[in-house]
Amino acid sequence: MFELTSPEEFFGYRMGSDRKIARWDKIVEYFYLLQDQSDKIKVNKMGPTTEGEPFIEVLISSSENLSNLEDLRRVNLKISDPRGLTEEEVKGLIAKGKAVVCQSMSLHASEIGGTQMAPELAYDLLSRDDEETAKILENVVFVMVPCFNPDGQIMVTDWYNQTLGTEYEGVMLPWLYHKYAGHDNNRDAFQTNLQESKYVAEILFRKWIPQAYVDHHHMGSYGARFYIPPYCEPFRPLADPLVYREHAWYGAHQAYMLEEAGKTGIIGGAMAFPAWGHFGWHRITNHHNIAGMLTESASAKLATPIYIHPDQLVGGHYSFPDYAAQVNFPHPWEGGWWTLREIVEQQKICSWATLDIAARYKDMVLRNAYLKAKRQIERGATSKTKAYVVPSNQHDSVTMCRLIEKLLVQGIEIHIANEDFTADDVTYPEGSYIIKLDQPKYGLIKSLLGRTFYPDNAWTRDQDGTPRRPKDKVTDTMHEFMGVRVDPVECMIEADLTKVCEPVWPDGGLEGESTIGYALDPRLNDSFAAVNELLNKGAQVWRSTVSLDCGDAYFPPGAFIVKGVDKEELERVAAEKHVVLYPLSVEPESTAQVSPPKIGLFQRFYGGNPDEGWTRLVLEQFGFPYVTIMDKDIREGGLHDKYEVIIMPDDSEAMITGKGLEESAKARGHPLPNFPPEYKSGLGEDGVEALREFVRTGGRLVCFNASSEFAINAFSLKVRNVLKGLDTKAFFCPGSTIHAEIDPCHPMGYGMPPEGLVFLWDSLAFEILPSGENDYYETIVRYGERDLLESGWLIGEEKLKKKPAMVVASVDEGKIILFGFRPQHRAQTHSTYKLFFNTLF
Numbered sequence: 130m131f132e133l134t135s136p137e138e139f140f141g142y143r144m145g146s147d148r149k150i151a152r153w154d155k156i157v158e159y160f161y162l163l164q165d166q167s168d169k170i171k172v173n174k175m176g177p178t179t180e181g182e183p184f185i186e187v188l189i190s191s192s193e194n195l196s197n198l199e200d201l202r203r204v205n206l207k208i209s210d211p212r213g214l215t216e217e218e219v220k221g222l223i224a225k226g227k228a229v230v231c232q233s234m235s236l237h238a239s240e241i242g243g244t245q246m247a248p249e250l251a252y253d254l255l256s257r258d259d260e261e262t263a264k265i266l267e268n269v270v271f272v273m274v275p276c277f278n279p280d281g282q283i284m285v286t287d288w289y290n291q292t293l294g295t296e297y298e299g300v301m302l303p304w305l306y307h308k309y310a311g312h313d314n315n316r317d318a319f320q321t322n323l324q325e326s327k328y329v330a331e332i333l334f335r336k337w338i339p340q341a342y343v344d345h346h347h348m349g350s351y352g353a354r355f356y357i358p359p360y361c362e363p364f365r366p367l368a369d370p371l372v373y374r375e376h377a378w379y380g381a382h383q384a385y386m387l388e389e390a391g392k393t394g395i396i397g398g399a400m401a402f403p404a405w406g407h408f409g410w411h412r413i414t415n416h417h418n419i420a421g422m423l424t425e426s427a428s429a430k431l432a433t434p435i436y437i438h439p440d441q442l443v444g445g446h447y448s449f450p451d452y453a454a455q456v457n458f459p460h461p462w463e464g465g466w467w468t469l470r471e472i473v474e475q476q477k478i479c480s481w482a483t484l485d486i487a488a489r490y491k492d493m494v495l496r497n498a499y500l501k502a503k504r505q506i507e508r509g510a511t512s513k514t515k516a517y518v519v520p521s522n523q524h525d526s527v528t529m530c531r532l533i534e535k536l537l538v539q540g541i542e543i544h545i546a547n548e549d550f551t552a553d554d555v556t557y558p559e560g561s562y563i564i565k566l567d568q569p570k571y572g573l574i575k576s577l578l579g580r581t582f583y584p585d586n587a588w589t590r591d592q593d594g595t596p597r598r599p600k601d602k603v604t605d606t607m608h609e610f611m612g613v614r615v616d617p618v619e620c621m622i623e624a625d626l627t628k629v630c631e632p633v634w635p636d637g638g639l640e641g642e643s644t645i646g647y648a649l650d651p652r653l654n655d656s657f658a659a660v661n662e663l664l665n666k667g668a669q670v671w672r673s674t675v676s677l678d679c680g681d682a683y684f685p686p687g688a689f690i691v692k693g694v695d696k697e698e699l700e701r702v703a704a705e706k707h708v709v710l711y712p713l714s715v716e717p718e719s720t721a722q723v724s725p726p727k728i729g730l731f732q733r734f735y736g737g738n739p740d741e742g743w744t745r746l747v748l749e750q751f752g753f754p755y756v757t758i759m760d761k762d763i764r765e766g767g768l769h770d771k772y773e774v775i776i777m778p779d780d781s782e783a784m785i786t787g788k789g790l791e792e793s794a795k796a797r798g799h800p801l802p803n804f805p806p807e808y809k810s811g812l813g814e815d816g817v818e819a820l821r822e823f824v825r826t827g828g829r830l831v832c833f834n835a836s837s838e839f840a841i842n843a844f845s846l847k848v849r850n851v852l853k854g855l856d857t858k859a860f861f862c863p864g865s866t867i868h869a870e871i872d873p874c875h876p877m878g879y880g881m882p883p884e885g886l887v888f889l890w891d892s893l894a895f896e897i898l899p900s901g902e903n904d905y906y907e908t909i910v911r912y913g914e915r916d917l918l919e920s921g922w923l924i925g926e927e928k929l930k931k932k933p934a935m936v937v938a939s940v941d942e943g944k945i946i947l948f949g950f951r952p953q954h955r956a957q958t959h960s961t962y963k964l965f966f967n968t969l970f
């Protein structure tokens with residue numbers, strides 16, 4: 130073997146040096162160089178990222194282990210799913226197996242420390258010649274994701290270098306650091322919309338199922354220096370309790386080694402990192418029987434040091450009220466210069482400690498992996514709910530398949546019924562899916578498919594009863610988000626079943642021939658994708674304004690009628706989108722023509738708006754053409770010549786207009802970053818007036834969630850948000866699924882069921898104010914009457930009761946569509962996509 134090149138030799142500086150960020154392409158090059166120089170490292174290119182950069186997985190272990198990797202992987206998978214094994218066999222597997230530990234870096238691209246640390250961690254593991262290192266290599270297979278978000282890493286590095294030496298040095302990136310998701314990439318773990326998520330899901334959920342996973346992040350600059358496991362309250366149930374013991378166990382060793390190395394300001398089990406947060410990577414892993422953990426380093430100004438006065442250091446969380454020594458924070462940092470090098474060092478020690486303890490207790494780690502799986506299987510076998518059934522007769526059967534596909538990405542075992550069967554006195558048709566609970570991922574399945582209630586207790590409220598804002602949304606019930614019926618079943622299912630590796634997509638195609646035209650089901654989200662593609666091919670498309678009988682099929686109002694495309698093309702598109710085109714034998718009695726929509730999507734700076742990014746992704750997934758428009762494009766005016774529809778993603782009025790933005794941020798004690806003037810945005814009065822002109826002359830303005838507030842004020846609509854200004858004790862709904870009634874006969878409600886779930890998070894409920902213009906307003910969706918909460922947390926249900934949730938206001942020639950809820954949230958709420966898509970046609 131060759132002499133190893135150190136990072137310092139390769140990059141020309143020590144990792145984390147002041148004002149130096151190694152760029153992803155160089156880091157990849159370095160890992161490949163290490164692979165050439167050592168037989169203890171393997172670089173596996175998973176594929177391209179969203180924007181075409183290499184996404185790599187790095188494996189580090191002894192050369193013997195690496196030459197035996199596939200065997201070790203299989204052993205590990207058996208331990209993780211011990212069904213059918215005897216205790217003796219398990220013992221044999223544990224003796225043969227190695228602890229598998231995965232750590233990932235810089236998912237959030239502005240949190241640069243992890244990816245800068247990774248080359249040095251790898252070098253140390255390969256070059257250190259001591260017993261501790263030898264033990265790690267012998268007993269652990271280390272699966273490293275040196276950069277979870279390479280696209281963002283490159284954006285941030287280039288941005289930093291561009292601002293270096295200017296007054297903007299160290300300021301955060303003014304736009305999203307992932308093409309679609311920005312910071313929300315950590316909210317994609319359960320729906321895996323992003324390419325990077327698909328790679329990491331493969332590593333964590335199906336290929337390896339490591340015993341421990343650590344995701345390295347950064348936090349604010351003015352508190353503790355380093356947050357490490359365990360989490361703080363509130364607790365999230367359904368994972369095996371051993372994982373919570375493991376967080377504390379790994380965390381204690383990390384703290385121990387950090388303290389030993391003389392690092393100060395280390396805190397565990399506190400700060401704003403609760404066990405029940407979003408179901409992001411480091412949390413969802415717990416429900417996969419992986420000890421899922423995160424670390425959070427205090428940030429410098431990217432690679433620029435920050436000076437912190439001792440009196441600027443603060444606590445400010447219920448679990449860390451004051452910046453002072455406490456049991457889990459025995460050694461406060463005293464202030465001074467804080468640098469990227471410090472971050473690199475603390476993360477490296479922490480990563481090392483995680484590997485070190487797994488190596489020292491390899492057999493115990495594997496034994497507990499076995500126990501976690503075994504106990505979860507037993508819980509599933511003895512729980513009241515024995516399985517979830519996904520009936521094949523669904524409102525939208527293609528979206529059902531998409532749900533099954535996403536559950537399979539999680540590595541959940543799913544069967545399909547080869548015959549009709551009865552369970553709990555309900556008869557289910559052949560082709561229904563069955564997800565049994567007596568499998569290792571029991572806790573995950575129940576979290577994704579079982580009704581979920583966020584705790585309402587002393588950990589989630591202040592003493593005066595004020596609810597504490599949860600870390601993120603409070604339910605992740607996938608079928609509720611997607612509008613797919615899933616039934617919990619209490620009996621054992623007796624039927625002929627086959628295990629599936631992928632969903633059985635409906636056969637798309639032509640159901641016969643017609644010289645008049647073909648009809649498409651308005652209830653399928655994918656009908657919109659098919660229509661967009663056919664419009665692209667020159668089809669003429671209408672929507673039937675009344676229900677439609679096509680012999681074999683009966684459609685509610687809104688069915689698409691397609692003409693003018695040759696048969697081969699129709700067949701190809703229908704097959705690709707899994708939709709059926711039904712031949713018409715007579716002209717439908719009443720139709721309205723649909724043209725390819727000219728869509729403008731509003732985008733801003735100030736760090737970007739993830740809701741805008743996700744909206745782009747949804748539009749692309751369903752083939753809607755769109756143009757991104759910035760505030761300057763809007764201020765130019767003449768909008769209606771260019772667009773029929775303008776979409777305003779969820780955003781505050783201040784962010785949209787820019788009015789009072791900097792002042793109010795300063796007043797709240799959180800001044801906005803010092804962005805260069807060209808990256809400050811806001812419509813200003815000119816922009817608002819241009820939007821008014823757009824609507825007056827016939828444009829449609831579609832507003833999601835908080836941006837509805839902007840439209841209400843900018844257009845002086847006779848609508849009021851009844852939730853505005855309410856005390857959180859009176860009303861609070863931080864990301865929950867809520868029952869609503871929908872008008873499926875209104876063109877904007879076409880294809881929807883009359884009742885469904887909508888997703889509310891800091892959302893609105895409307896009241897149409899009495900005026901001489903009552904008839905200018907229409908309600909498409911209203912909240913239900915009682916028992917409104919399906920999953921999540923809702924305080925003050927009566928405030929929502931029967932209130933309009935989606936309103937269309939006619940303003941001169943145009944329309945404003947107000948969504949009080951989030952119809953396309955994070956590309957997850959498929960259930961309400963049609964309400965959004967209908968506004969575009």
Ligand SMILES: [Zn+2]
Pocket residue numbers: 237240346347
């Ligand atoms: Zn982060």
